[in-house]
Amino acid sequence: MMMARKVSVHDTQKLVEQYRSERDEAVQRENALKEKLRQYELRTKSTETVKQKLKTLTLENKELRRQVKTLRNEIGLESSPHFQGKTTKDIISDLQEKERECNALAEKAGRLNLTIDELSSELANAVTSKTLLEEKVQSLQLNLKDMTNNQRRLLKLWEDKKAQREPILLPAITQRTVQKLLAHKAVQTDMSISSTHILPANVFETRLRWEPEKNRNLERRNITLSNGSHSK
Numbered sequence: 001m002m003m004a005r006k007v008s009v010h011d012t013q014k015l016v017e018q019y020r021s022e023r024d025e026a027v028q029r030e031n032a033l034k035e036k037l038r039q040y041e042l043r044t045k046s047t048e049t050v051k052q053k054l055k056t057l058t059l060e061n062k063e064l065r066r067q068v069k070t071l072r073n074e075i076g077l078e079s080s081p082h083f084q085g086k087t088t089k090d091i092i093s094d095l096q097e098k099e100r101e102c103n104a105l106a107e108k109a110g111r112l113n114l115t116i117d118e119l120s121s122e123l124a125n126a127v128t129s130k131t132l133l134e135e136k137v138q139s140l141q142l143n144l145k146d147m148t149n150n151q152r153r154l155l156k157l158w159e160d161k162k163a164q165r166e167p168i169l170l171p172a173i174t175q176r177t178v179q180k181l182l183a184h185k186a187v188q189t190d191m192s193i194s195s196t197h198i199l200p201a202n203v204f205e206t207r208l209r210w211e212p213e214k215n216r217n218l219e220r221r222n223i224t225l226s227n228g229s230h231s232k
Contacts, residue, residue, distance in 0.1 A: 068088050077091070086094075 072088075
Protein backbone atom coordinates (compact mmCIF):
# COMPACT_ATOMS: atom_id res chain seq x y z
CA MET A 1 0.00 0.00 0.00
CA MET A 2 2.80 2.34 0.97
CA MET A 3 4.72 1.28 -2.13
CA ALA A 4 1.79 2.03 -4.39
CA ARG A 5 1.40 5.40 -2.73
CA LYS A 6 5.06 6.22 -3.22
CA VAL A 7 4.89 5.24 -6.86
CA SER A 8 1.86 7.29 -7.48
CA VAL A 9 3.52 10.34 -5.86
CA HIS A 10 6.57 9.80 -8.03
CA ASP A 11 4.41 9.46 -11.10
CA THR A 12 2.51 12.51 -10.08
CA GLN A 13 5.69 14.51 -9.84
CA LYS A 14 6.72 13.33 -13.28
CA LEU A 15 3.35 14.25 -14.64
CA VAL A 16 3.56 17.64 -13.00
CA GLU A 17 6.98 18.25 -14.54
CA GLN A 18 5.72 17.03 -17.88
CA TYR A 19 2.67 19.28 -17.74
CA ARG A 20 4.84 22.19 -16.59
CA SER A 21 7.19 21.61 -19.52
CA GLU A 22 4.30 21.38 -21.94
CA ARG A 23 2.84 24.54 -20.43
CA ASP A 24 6.13 26.38 -20.91
CA GLU A 25 6.36 25.20 -24.49
CA ALA A 26 2.77 26.26 -25.08
CA VAL A 27 3.51 29.67 -23.59
CA GLN A 28 6.57 30.03 -25.85
CA ARG A 29 4.56 29.00 -28.87
CA GLU A 30 1.85 31.44 -27.82
CA ASN A 31 4.39 34.24 -27.51
CA ALA A 32 5.89 33.35 -30.87
CA LEU A 33 2.45 33.31 -32.44
CA LYS A 34 1.62 36.61 -30.79
CA GLU A 35 4.84 38.10 -32.21
CA LYS A 36 4.01 36.75 -35.63
CA LEU A 37 0.50 38.11 -35.31
CA ARG A 38 1.86 41.50 -34.28
CA GLN A 39 4.25 41.56 -37.23
CA TYR A 40 1.46 40.47 -39.53
CA GLU A 41 -0.73 43.23 -38.22
CA LEU A 42 2.10 45.70 -38.73
CA ARG A 43 2.62 44.48 -42.26
CA THR A 44 -1.09 44.64 -42.82
CA LYS A 45 -1.17 48.19 -41.57
CA SER A 46 1.86 49.03 -43.70
CA THR A 47 0.17 47.45 -46.68
CA GLU A 48 -2.97 49.41 -46.01
CA THR A 49 -0.91 52.56 -45.67
CA VAL A 50 0.91 51.80 -48.90
CA LYS A 51 -2.38 51.02 -50.60
CA GLN A 52 -3.77 54.31 -49.40
CA LYS A 53 -0.68 56.14 -50.57
CA LEU A 54 -0.84 54.35 -53.90
CA LYS A 55 -4.48 55.31 -54.25
CA THR A 56 -3.64 58.91 -53.40
CA LEU A 57 -0.69 58.94 -55.82
CA THR A 58 -2.85 57.41 -58.52
CA LEU A 59 -5.41 60.15 -58.11
CA GLU A 60 -2.66 62.78 -58.07
CA ASN A 61 -1.08 61.21 -61.14
CA LYS A 62 -4.38 61.34 -62.98
CA GLU A 63 -4.78 64.98 -62.02
CA LEU A 64 -1.22 65.72 -63.10
CA ARG A 65 -1.79 63.97 -66.40
CA ARG A 66 -4.80 66.16 -67.03
CA GLN A 67 -2.78 69.26 -66.10
CA VAL A 68 0.16 68.19 -68.27
CA LYS A 69 -2.11 67.57 -71.20
CA THR A 70 -3.67 70.97 -70.72
CA LEU A 71 -0.24 72.59 -70.50
CA ARG A 72 1.03 70.74 -73.57
CA ASN A 73 -1.91 72.09 -75.51
CA GLU A 74 -1.38 75.60 -74.12
CA ILE A 75 2.33 75.81 -74.98
CA GLY A 76 1.84 74.13 -78.35
CA LEU A 77 3.73 70.88 -77.74
CA GLU A 78 0.95 68.79 -79.20
CA SER A 79 1.09 70.72 -82.47
CA SER A 80 4.91 70.93 -82.58
CA PRO A 81 6.49 68.32 -84.88
CA HIS A 82 9.54 68.15 -82.63
CA PHE A 83 7.54 67.16 -79.55
CA GLN A 84 4.62 65.47 -81.25
CA GLY A 85 4.23 61.87 -80.15
CA LYS A 86 6.66 62.21 -77.27
CA THR A 87 5.63 61.52 -73.75
CA THR A 88 6.21 63.92 -70.91
CA LYS A 89 9.03 61.70 -69.69
CA ASP A 90 10.72 61.90 -73.09
CA ILE A 91 10.33 65.67 -73.14
CA ILE A 92 11.78 65.95 -69.64
CA SER A 93 14.71 63.76 -70.69
CA ASP A 94 15.29 65.99 -73.72
CA LEU A 95 15.16 69.10 -71.57
CA GLN A 96 17.59 67.58 -69.08
CA GLU A 97 19.95 66.71 -71.92
CA LYS A 98 19.70 70.28 -73.20
CA GLU A 99 20.40 71.53 -69.70
CA ARG A 100 23.56 69.41 -69.52
CA GLU A 101 24.65 70.72 -72.92
CA CYS A 102 24.02 74.30 -71.77
CA ASN A 103 26.07 73.70 -68.62
CA ALA A 104 28.93 72.27 -70.69
CA LEU A 105 28.76 75.26 -73.05
CA ALA A 106 28.73 77.64 -70.09
CA GLU A 107 31.87 75.99 -68.68
CA LYS A 108 33.52 76.18 -72.09
CA ALA A 109 32.53 79.84 -72.39
CA GLY A 110 34.05 80.47 -68.96
CA ARG A 111 37.33 78.88 -70.04
CA LEU A 112 37.28 80.89 -73.27
CA ASN A 113 36.71 84.08 -71.27
CA LEU A 114 39.76 83.26 -69.15
CA THR A 115 41.78 82.64 -72.31
CA ILE A 116 40.53 85.94 -73.78
CA ASP A 117 41.52 87.77 -70.60
CA GLU A 118 45.01 86.22 -70.72
CA LEU A 119 45.39 87.08 -74.41
CA SER A 120 44.14 90.62 -73.77
CA SER A 121 46.73 91.02 -71.03
CA GLU A 122 49.48 89.70 -73.31
CA LEU A 123 48.29 92.01 -76.10
CA ALA A 124 48.35 95.00 -73.75
CA ASN A 125 51.89 94.08 -72.70
CA ALA A 126 52.90 93.69 -76.34
CA VAL A 127 51.40 97.10 -77.21
CA THR A 128 53.23 98.67 -74.27
CA SER A 129 56.50 97.03 -75.35
CA LYS A 130 55.91 98.18 -78.93
CA THR A 131 55.31 101.76 -77.75
CA LEU A 132 58.48 101.70 -75.66
CA LEU A 133 60.48 100.28 -78.58
CA GLU A 134 59.08 102.92 -80.93
CA GLU A 135 60.05 105.64 -78.46
CA LYS A 136 63.55 104.15 -78.20
CA VAL A 137 63.81 103.97 -82.01
CA GLN A 138 62.71 107.60 -82.33
CA SER A 139 65.21 108.63 -79.68
CA LEU A 140 67.97 106.69 -81.44
CA GLN A 141 66.99 108.25 -84.78
CA LEU A 142 67.13 111.73 -83.26
CA ASN A 143 70.50 110.94 -81.69
CA LEU A 144 71.75 109.59 -85.02
CA LYS A 145 70.50 112.70 -86.80
CA ASP A 146 72.20 114.94 -84.25
CA MET A 147 75.41 112.91 -84.53
CA THR A 148 75.25 113.14 -88.34
CA ASN A 149 74.72 116.89 -88.21
CA ASN A 150 77.54 117.25 -85.71
CA GLN A 151 79.77 115.11 -87.91
CA ARG A 152 78.92 117.26 -90.93
CA ARG A 153 79.63 120.46 -89.01
CA LEU A 154 82.91 119.07 -87.71
CA LEU A 155 83.87 117.91 -91.21
CA LYS A 156 83.05 121.35 -92.65
CA LEU A 157 85.03 123.04 -89.89
CA TRP A 158 87.92 120.67 -90.52
CA GLU A 159 87.80 121.37 -94.27
CA ASP A 160 87.60 125.13 -93.64
CA LYS A 161 90.54 124.96 -91.25
CA LYS A 162 92.44 122.81 -93.73
CA ALA A 163 91.72 125.29 -96.54
CA GLN A 164 92.87 128.15 -94.31
CA ARG A 165 96.06 126.36 -93.20
CA GLU A 166 97.19 125.05 -96.62
CA PRO A 167 98.35 128.47 -97.99
CA ILE A 168 100.27 129.02 -94.75
CA LEU A 169 101.81 125.56 -94.39
CA LEU A 170 102.64 124.94 -98.08
CA PRO A 171 105.58 127.41 -98.30
CA ALA A 172 106.97 126.17 -94.99
CA ILE A 173 106.70 122.54 -96.12
CA THR A 174 108.28 123.41 -99.48
CA GLN A 175 111.08 125.32 -97.74
CA ARG A 176 111.79 122.39 -95.40
CA THR A 177 111.86 120.02 -98.38
CA VAL A 178 114.31 122.27 -100.25
CA GLN A 179 116.52 122.56 -97.19
CA LYS A 180 116.61 118.77 -96.83
CA LEU A 181 117.49 118.37 -100.52
CA LEU A 182 120.21 121.02 -100.28
CA ALA A 183 121.64 119.33 -97.21
CA HIS A 184 121.56 116.03 -99.06
CA LYS A 185 123.26 117.67 -102.05
CA ALA A 186 126.01 119.06 -99.83
CA VAL A 187 126.79 115.58 -98.63
CA GLN A 188 127.34 114.32 -102.18
CA THR A 189 130.94 114.35 -103.48
CA ASP A 190 132.47 114.27 -106.89
CA MET A 191 133.83 110.80 -106.26
CA SER A 192 130.48 109.30 -105.32
CA ILE A 193 128.41 111.03 -108.04
CA SER A 194 129.40 111.34 -111.66
CA SER A 195 129.31 114.67 -113.42
CA THR A 196 126.24 113.64 -115.39
CA HIS A 197 124.20 113.06 -112.18
CA ILE A 198 125.21 116.26 -110.34
CA LEU A 199 122.19 118.61 -110.17
CA PRO A 200 122.54 122.23 -111.23
CA ALA A 201 122.93 124.76 -108.44
CA ASN A 202 119.76 126.70 -109.33
CA VAL A 203 117.43 123.70 -109.87
CA PHE A 204 115.56 124.16 -106.57
CA GLU A 205 115.30 127.93 -107.01
CA THR A 206 113.69 127.37 -110.40
CA ARG A 207 111.30 124.85 -108.79
CA LEU A 208 110.32 127.35 -106.11
CA ARG A 209 109.64 130.06 -108.69
CA TRP A 210 107.64 127.68 -110.87
CA GLU A 211 105.32 126.41 -108.09
CA PRO A 212 103.66 129.80 -107.35
CA GLU A 213 103.24 130.45 -111.07
CA LYS A 214 101.62 127.02 -111.50
CA ASN A 215 99.24 127.69 -108.60
CA ARG A 216 98.28 131.09 -110.05
CA ASN A 217 97.60 129.53 -113.45
CA LEU A 218 95.37 126.87 -111.87
CA GLU A 219 93.45 129.53 -109.92
CA ARG A 220 92.88 131.56 -113.11
CA ARG A 221 91.70 128.43 -114.93
CA ASN A 222 89.24 127.56 -112.15
CA ILE A 223 87.87 131.11 -112.13
CA THR A 224 87.45 131.00 -115.92
CA LEU A 225 85.64 127.66 -115.79
CA SER A 226 83.38 128.88 -112.99
CA ASN A 227 82.43 132.01 -114.92
CA GLY A 228 81.74 129.96 -118.01
CA SER A 229 79.41 127.57 -116.15
CA HIS A 230 77.52 130.47 -114.54
CA SER A 231 77.07 132.17 -117.92
CA LYS A 232 75.48 129.02 -119.32
